[in-house]
Amino acid sequence: MNKPQNRYAALIERIFASHYRPGKNEFPFAREELSATALALGIKLPKNLGDVLYSFRYRVPLPESITRTANPGMVWIIKGAGTGRYLFKQARMSRIEPDETMLAIKVPNATPEILLANALDDEQALLAKVRYNRLIDLFLGITAHSLQNHLRTTVKSIGQIEIDEIYVGLNRRGSQFIVPVQAKVGRDQHGVVQTEQDLSFCLERFPNLICRPVSVHALSDNRIAMFELTLSDDQVRVIDQKHYTLVPACAISDDDLHRYSLGD
Template sequence: MKSDSKTTEYDKIISFLFKKKYVTNENERELDFTKDEIVETAQQLNIVLRNPPDVVYTYRCRRALPADILSTGGWILVPKGKGRFSFCRTERSSFIEVQEGLAQIEILNAVPEIVEKYTSNDEQGLLSVIRYNRLIDIFTNIACFHLQSHIRTTIADEGQIEIDDLYAGIDDDGNEYILPVEAKSPDERDKLGWFQVANLVRYANQCFPKLKCRPIAAKPFERNLVCLM
């Protein structure tokens, strides 16, 4: 199935499901639904749906909800546990937009030549660039140390999440920090959502309650141009 047709079919599915929920609950701030309802909606529309969770993922990480949904107000999709989701009202965009006019800070590239030669140009390659160049230390002015990568865990009321990278840090005054990282690929469709940053904080509060949390988001614009937020 081509991506354009998939997007169109996903629009049809999510719009149909939203309208069914909204018509009798238009004053509610949350409209709950399940993975089974996504499957049922696809069947009602005669759409062959091979990966139901990808419908939700698309509108959480790749693109905004269809215009007919947003015409009723601001909405985002939020997980509510295994196989459960909700349309939630919001006053802001689902995605974080990088501020224009940011100044570039040049540093010496510490990535080994052989690593730079063979590393992939995606979020995994980005994490390598960040680690070799100690960009987290530079960005936060904290001495940071890598703990773990690709942590898959469950947080209360959200369900399963994945943390791309995790650092621990300590500042000059001895304060200790936990720094979860969300990394994105250069692809314009790979967007950073507010919910992802919120999940970094929830994860830190749940698993490292005694440490100060500094969530980090990373998005590359070019091979050697990285924006940290």
């Protein structure tokens, strides 16, 4: 078990097995159980203990030994339940996947090349493209400004959360918005936990602003898929979806402009 993911899987499997009984749809556990479980299994814990749970909440699927116990049409998720507290819970299966038939809107690329050349990872590059090309403005139809990126904070009812970037904005009527943005690259998928935490954070910290959660996906053909999301019956629902392609201005033809004008 030298690889971190193997260690993480062994830890989460043991914690799940110690609480789960057939027929149970949810049960709590404490972060401190990670230390006790690691000691029992002879596993060396990572320096950042929270990375174990963060991985399974946002990055990688739970082990098959856990997922196969879920009821038909349901999946196990790990929710925050306060500081140092978590909840294994079954939720309806929901996937946010790009519509491959959707027309990609060409946008003149305003991303500084030196920034992309020195971006530390694909997620940073994606967020930079969204920021410099004002894709939040285009997508939501508001004037938006980046407030902070890679925010790590706590929410009373959840515990520690992380949001890739937060925007504030307003529309022509003066309504003000708070826009939490989650960036997805490669095989990363947006889950119910992230939308729930984004909405809870906005309600707690910005109660007077309208929360509009957005998920941004980098697709393999250089398209950027953007989703406005909400929660309904514990499921992530898509309010709107648009695709954009960043191109040189000369690559946008008169036919493209005419096609776009038909949708206005």
